[in-house]
Amino acid sequence: MSAAGHNPSNWAARPYHRTWLMAQAEGLMDFFQYRAINPKGGFYDLNPTGIPLDTNNPARGIHASARMVHCFAIADLLGRPGAADVVDHGMRYLWEKHRDQKHGGYFWQANDEGAADASKQGYGHAFVLLAASSAKVIGHPLADRMLADITEVLERKFWEEQHGAIAEEFSEDWQPVPGYRGQNSNMHLTESLMAAFEATDERHYLQKAERIADLLINRRAREEGFRVAEHFSEDWAVDRTYYHPNEMFRPAGTTPGHWLEWARLLLQLYALGGKAQSWMPQAAEALFERSMTLGWDTAKGGFFYTLDWQDNPDKRSKLWWPMCEAAGAAHFLNHHVPNSFHEESYRKLWSTIAAHFIDRDNGGWFEETTEDLKPANTLFPGKGDIYHAFQACLIPLFPATGSLTKVIAENGATL
Numbered sequence: 001m002s003a004a005g006h007n008p009s010n011w012a013a014r015p016y017h018r019t020w021l022m023a024q025a026e027g028l029m030d031f032f033q034y035r036a037i038n039p040k041g042g043f044y045d046l047n048p049t050g051i052p053l054d055t056n057n058p059a060r061g062i063h064a065s066a067r068m069v070h071c072f073a074i075a076d077l078l079g080r081p082g083a084a085d086v087v088d089h090g091m092r093y094l095w096e097k098h099r100d101q102k103h104g105g106y107f108w109q110a111n112d113e114g115a116a117d118a119s120k121q122g123y124g125h126a127f128v129l130l131a132a133s134s135a136k137v138i139g140h141p142l143a144d145r146m147l148a149d150i151t152e153v154l155e156r157k158f159w160e161e162q163h164g165a166i167a168e169e170f171s172e173d174w175q176p177v178p179g180y181r182g183q184n185s186n187m188h189l190t191e192s193l194m195a196a197f198e199a200t201d202e203r204h205y206l207q208k209a210e211r212i213a214d215l216l217i218n219r220r221a222r223e224e225g226f227r228v229a230e231h232f233s234e235d236w237a238v239d240r241t242y243y244h245p246n247e248m249f250r251p252a253g254t255t256p257g258h259w260l261e262w263a264r265l266l267l268q269l270y271a272l273g274g275k276a277q278s279w280m281p282q283a284a285e286a287l288f289e290r291s292m293t294l295g296w297d298t299a300k301g302g303f304f305y306t307l308d309w310q311d312n313p314d315k316r317s318k319l320w321w322p323m324c325e326a327a328g329a330a331h332f333l334n335h336h337v338p339n340s341f342h343e344e345s346y347r348k349l350w351s352t353i354a355a356h357f358i359d360r361d362n363g364g365w366f367e368e369t370t371e372d373l374k375p376a377n378t379l380f381p382g383k384g385d386i387y388h389a390f391q392a393c394l395i396p397l398f399p400a401t402g403s404l405t406k407v408i409a410e411n412g413a414t415l
Contacts, residue, residue, distance in 0.1 A: 010334055010343050011350070012396040024358065025393035029075055031363040032386045033086060036068065040112055042093040043068050047382040048375070049362045059109040059116035062098050065090045066127035067387035070405075073134035074394065077408040084138065091135055091142045094128060103173050105153050118172035122158050122185035123249065125150060126166075126192045133195035137405045147196065154189075163236055164211030180242075181232040183220075184249065186212045187258060190265055191403075194272055198406040209269055210277060217262055217283055226286040227294075227311075228259045240309050248379050253306040253314045256295025257322030260303075263287040263329040264395075267336050271401045281337050288329050292345055295322070301352045302373055316371040317379065320357050323349060324392035335400035346396075353392075365389045 011017040035050045036043040042060035044052035052058075069090035075083035097110040100118070108124050109117035128150045136143035157174060158166040165186045169177040193209035196202070215236065221228045224238070231242035231250065244250035263284040270280040294311045295303045302318030303326070330346035356373040357365050367380040391404060398407040 007334070007338060007343075010338075011347055012331055012334065018397055021393045021397060025390055027358075027363060028365070028386050028390050028393065029072075029080060029083075031383070032068070033072070033075075033080075033082060036386075037086070037089060041089075041097055042110070043090065045382060045384040046364075048359070048366075048377065050364065050383065053382055053384075057112050059111050060093070060097075061109055062094070062106055062121075062124035063127045064384060065093050065098065066124075066131035067385060069094070069131035070127075070134040071386050071390050073138050073140075074390070074404050074408065076138050077405060084140075087135055087138065087140055090131065091140055091146070094131060095142055095146060098124075098128075099149070100172065105157065105170075105174070106150070107172075115172070119177075120157070120170040120172065120174065122166045122168050122182070123188060125154055125158060126185055126189035129154065129189070129192040130195050133192065133199040134403075134405050136199045137409055147200070151196070159208070164208075164215050165236070166212075179234060180239075181234055181236055182250065183216050183228060183230050183232070184258065186216060187262060187265065190269070194265075194268060195403045195405065197272065198403055206269075206272060210273060213262075213266060213269055213277075213280070217266060217287070218279055221259075221262070221287070222283070226259070226283065226290045227254050227307075228262055228287070230255055230258070247315065251306045251315060253308045255306050255322075256291040256303050257305075257319065257325055259287045259291045259295070260322060260329045261325040263291070264325065264332045267329075267332040267400065268402060270336070284329070284333065285337055288326075288333055288342070288345075291322075291326065297371070300372060301348075302356065302369065304371075305379075317376065318356075318369045318371065318373055319379070320353075320365050320367050320369075321388040323353050323357060324388040327353070327392045328395040331396040332400040359383075 031050055035046055038044050042065050047053050069087050072083040072086035076087060098106045100107055105120040106125055106128050107115040108119045108121050132143050132146040132150055136147055160167055166189060168180050168182050168185060190209045190212045193205040197205035229238040231239045233239055243252050266280045266284040270277055294307060297304060303322040304313040305315040305317045305319055308314045327349045330342050330349060333342040356369060359366055364383040366375045367383055368376045370376045394404055398411060401407060
């Protein structure tokens, strides 16, 4: 696509910057496309140099397979040779191994024998919806069946109409795991519901996304001065004391990276909904400003992973995915509510990514760094995920009006 619609002074409109971003996206595809394929199904997690961490029947997380499907559906739309084969590989594993043919729904983890972790988690089901929606855009033969199946499961098992959001977790046979509701699964479901709406034009998906956003951002985050709470009771009261040992998926305190992710998702939802939800741009601006003010390390750069409820840095590691989500959010803000702060932030973000997160020796991106922005592997053992970085590279190349699958399909892949 051309840079039409962009302010020519913005980096996202400049030919060199656009070429640089596409080169980074190509580097990520080069790193993951063939290294991550497990010939027995699903995908390997990779060590820092791109070698599979475990080749002896590893458990495959559902979100990893679904994200690979989504990303390589985007790559196929761009015209990447072999990308459709990666989509097919992932779709068949989701359908044949992760799908519970006895009880319905999708296992959290699978291996060569079947379920490695048979729990049914909202986070994983959200990504199945994203995978099916993206696969539908490129015409994969399993997409319609999977989309119908996951839609029914989400509607019948997870969706809580009285709250306008989903429950978090069930056992294999759908016994509820009580006492907890989480924003992370609902945030990613918002992303997936928008993709499903774009793929099908069925408005009930969009309406659910709007209800989740209203609950989590227009009400709960607004009540907290646009800090996004992560953890809630079953009736969606904020739980400030929540602790879970899995700091990757459920860290204590607040997570500025999710404030940034919501900033972009709100503006996408605003555009898809015909700009009817007038509260969304202001909320997106507030979330971004809060993140850059409270979450950004002004001394060393990068976002602290978590803050406590007094806005102090708690887990001081700097992860790649908040940087990615910040770059995407800044691009959407530059489109919908442009100002110099958003553009200056966009440039600062990409300069920090280029200096500290791109692994020029081995390929891919460092998924974790220390407070001093040195590569580390405490939460993340290697390079297991293309999703955040790949989207961050491509989002600024296309109109800030929808999911990458939608805007690439509508505008073509010409840069």
